[in-house]
Amino acid sequence: MVKRTRRRAVRPTHDERTEQRILEAAHAVFVRRGTAGARMQEIAQEAAVNQALLHYYFRSKERLAEAVFRRAAGELLPRVIDVLGSDAALEEKVARVVELELDHLLRAPFLPGYLISELHHHPERVPQLISAITGLAPGDISSKVFVKLRAQIAGRVEARTMRAITPDQFVVNLLALCVFPFAARPMLMALLGIDREGFERFIERRRAELTPFFLKALRP
Amino acid sequence: MVKRTRRRAVRPTHDERTEQRILEAAHAVFVRRGTAGARMQEIAQEAAVNQALLHYYFRSKERLAEAVFRRAAGELLPRVIDVLGSDAALEEKVARVVELELDHLLRAPFLPGYLISELHHHPERVPQLISAITGLAPGDISSKVFVKLRAQIAGRVEARTMRAITPDQFVVNLLALCVFPFAARPMLMALLGIDREGFERFIERRRAELTPFFLKALRP
DNA sequence: GTCTATATGTTGATAGAC
DNA sequence: GTCTATCAACATATAGAC
Numbered sequence: 368m369v370k371r372t373r374r375r376a377v378r379p380t381h382d383e384r385t386e387q388r389i390l391e392a393a394h395a396v397f398v399r400r401g402t403a404g405a406r407m408q409e410i411a412q413e414a415a416v417n418q419a420l421l422h423y424y425f426r427s428k429e430r431l432a433e434a435v436f437r438r439a440a441g442e443l444l445p446r447v448i449d450v451l452g453s454d455a456a457l458e459e460k461v462a463r464v465v466e467l468e469l470d471h472l473l474r475a476p477f478l479p480g481y482l483i484s485e486l487h488h489h490p491e492r493v494p495q496l497i498s499a500i501t502g503l504a505p506g507d508i509s510s511k512v513f514v515k516l517r518a519q520i521a522g523r524v525e526a527r528t529m530r531a532i533t534p535d536q537f538v539v540n541l542l543a544l545c546v547f548p549f550a551a552r553p554m555l556m557a558l559l560g561i562d563r564e565g566f567e568r569f570i571e572r573r574r575a576e577l578t579p580f581f582l583k584a585l586r587p
Numbered sequence: 588m589v590k591r592t593r594r595r596a597v598r599p600t601h602d603e604r605t606e607q608r609i610l611e612a613a614h615a616v617f618v619r620r621g622t623a624g625a626r627m628q629e630i631a632q633e634a635a636v637n638q639a640l641l642h643y644y645f646r647s648k649e650r651l652a653e654a655v656f657r658r659a660a661g662e663l664l665p666r667v668i669d670v671l672g673s674d675a676a677l678e679e680k681v682a683r684v685v686e687l688e689l690d691h692l693l694r695a696p697f698l699p700g701y702l703i704s705e706l707h708h709h710p711e712r713v714p715q716l717i718s719a720i721t722g723l724a725p726g727d728i729s730s731k732v733f734v735k736l737r738a739q740i741a742g743r744v745e746a747r748t749m750r751a752i753t754p755d756q757f758v759v760n761l762l763a764l765c766v767f768p769f770a771a772r773p774m775l776m777a778l779l780g781i782d783r784e785g786f787e788r789f790i791e792r793r794r795a796e797l798t799p800f801f802l803k804a805l806r807p
Numbered sequence: 808g809t810c811t812a813t814a815t816g817t818t819g820a821t822a823g824a825c
Numbered sequence: 826g827t828c829t830a831t832c833a834a835c836a837t838a839t840a841g842a843c
Contacts, residue, residue, distance in 0.1 A: 382826070401708045403624030407819060417828055422820060424826095480707035486773040487700035488621045493777045509780055530803075535779050535789070536796060539768055547763035550770055553706040557713045559755050560729055569755065576756060583750075584804035602808065627837065637810055642838060 386424050389414045393421075393435045398481040402432045402489065436485055436492055440499035443471070443478060448500065451538065452512045457519045457529075461541060462578045468545035469574050473567065479550040512538070529585045540584075544577055606644050609634045613641075613655045618701040622652045622709065656705055656712055660719035663691070663698060668720065671758065672732045677739045677749075681761060682798045688765035689794050693787065699770040732758070749805045760804075764797055 392414035396405045407428055411418040425431040450463050472478065486492055516534035523529035548555060548570065556566055612634035616625045627648055631638040645651040670683050692698065706712055736754035743749035768775060768790065776786055 380826070385826080399708070401621060401623055401704070403621055404708055406817090418819085419821080419829085420827060426820095428819065477707070480703055482774070483700055483770050484621070484704035484707055486771075487697070487704055488619070488624055490773060493773050496774060497777055509778065532796070532800075533792070536793065539775065540764060540800065542771070543763045543767035544760060547767040547770070548759055550703050550767070551706075551762070553710060553713050554702070554716060555759065557717055558729065572753070573756065576752070580752075580760065580804045583806060584800045586803060586806070600808070605808080626835095638837090639811085639839080640809060643808075646838095648837065 381424060385416065385420070389416065389421060389424055389431075390434060390438065393431050394438065397432060397435045398439070398477050401481075401484055402436075405432070433492075433495060437495055437499045439478060439482060440492075440496045442475070443482065444500050446471075447542075448512055452515050457516075457523060458582055461581050464541055465545060465574065465577045465581075468542075469570055469577075472546070472549045473570060476549050476552060476566075479546050480552065483550055509535075523585075527587055530587050532585060541581060544573075544581065548573070601644060605636065605640070609636065609641060609644055609651075610654060610658065613651050614658065617652060617655045618659070618697050621701075621704055622656075625652070653712075653715060657715055657719045659698060659702060660716045662695070663702065664720050666691075667762075668732055672735050677736075677743060678802055681801050684761055685765060685794065685797045685801075688762075689790055689797075692766070692769045693790060696769050696772060696786075699766050700772065703770055729755075743805075747807055750807050752805060761801060764793075764801065768793070 389410070393405075393410045395413055396410045400406070400409070405428075407418055407421055410431070411421055414421075421431065425434060446467055447464055450460055450467065453460070455463065482496075486496065513534040516537060520529065520532060520534065520537065524531050552566065555569075556562065559565070559569070561569065609630070613625075613630045615633055616630045620626070620629075625648075627638055627641055630651070631641055634641075641651065645654060666687055667684055670680055670687065673680070675683065702716075706716065733754040736757060740749065740752060740754065740757065744751050772786065775789075776782065779785070779789070781789065
């Protein structure tokens, strides 16, 4: 009888912990340097392994970059989509998205810059982004969230408590107000003359002001 | 008497037209690939000159990248700063910034993605950004615009026609709503299931809605 | 000023020992 | 699985002819 350890292991010769260490090191380096600027040597060093091991686990720089991108892409939007597609009231959704995004981005302030840069220079990543968010086709994501939002907005408009706005403009405005400060962080820090700490205070103030700002914008 | 053509020419052996052609080719390539991903060969090809000529005009890839960045950086903010620092009424300023930005970005939709990517991966460019906007120190830019805005907002608040907001949050919100859709363009196009043309229609709708949206957000 | 040809240095990737 | 040593392929930059 053939000796075997775990049945599920598609790649039985890969150490889960090492793979994870490499992935996290790669994440750090790719986020900091961009895919084109990243060096396999720097990743190996940051993971405290040899450069050859990177290829043993991920075959090529491109595949490693893709793995990192998928992981990062799956981190930003899914929870937002969940909230926006939920049954919560519209005002509640706005408040929760603001809270969710600012909380998360304060802990990963470089994520927007990395994702924007990556999608800008590697359009081939766009489908990977979609599949990282969900297994559905692009249209299906939209429909689920947008149909829901459209109905809720229509209800508010009919009740004269809100002006009309298309669901896509609604979502883009909300994301813009949350995400842009992080995407433009280096520029803003220079323009406002603040350091990392000052930036965090700036975001903390937004946390309280953004929801009222957004909701009042939609009053009739 | 020594023959000389133009007294002002610091680099008399440089053809102005060729330099400009190289600069524009470099702009195209750097914007499309990013500094790290750009290849001197591709730039030379796009400028229809030899690769050696690039070094003759700009000495190194790094210097060429810097020249391109400065040019691009000087294109986005200065006019916005002029408007925000002007004597126009607050509501007028918002409308003009929206108009200005959307108009410009529709013609250069990749600019935000490039600038964000560049500043993200090359923090050493931040001072270059500042000096590209104006020769002043960081603090001076802020003060000129922000002092003016602060006074105007205070006036509106006193007249009970506007809620209180700090000038920096005011500016960041305005920029976010204008610039973010372009920075996140590839993502949005996928998420909304639209093509280039659909994106332009999306922006055209924003042109009309953004100013009211923003101003109503600040009503008391 | 603009070209061809080439030097010089990196970088991703592989071979093979342990 | 993890390492050392090395290859082959660029990419930047320069030398030198025209």
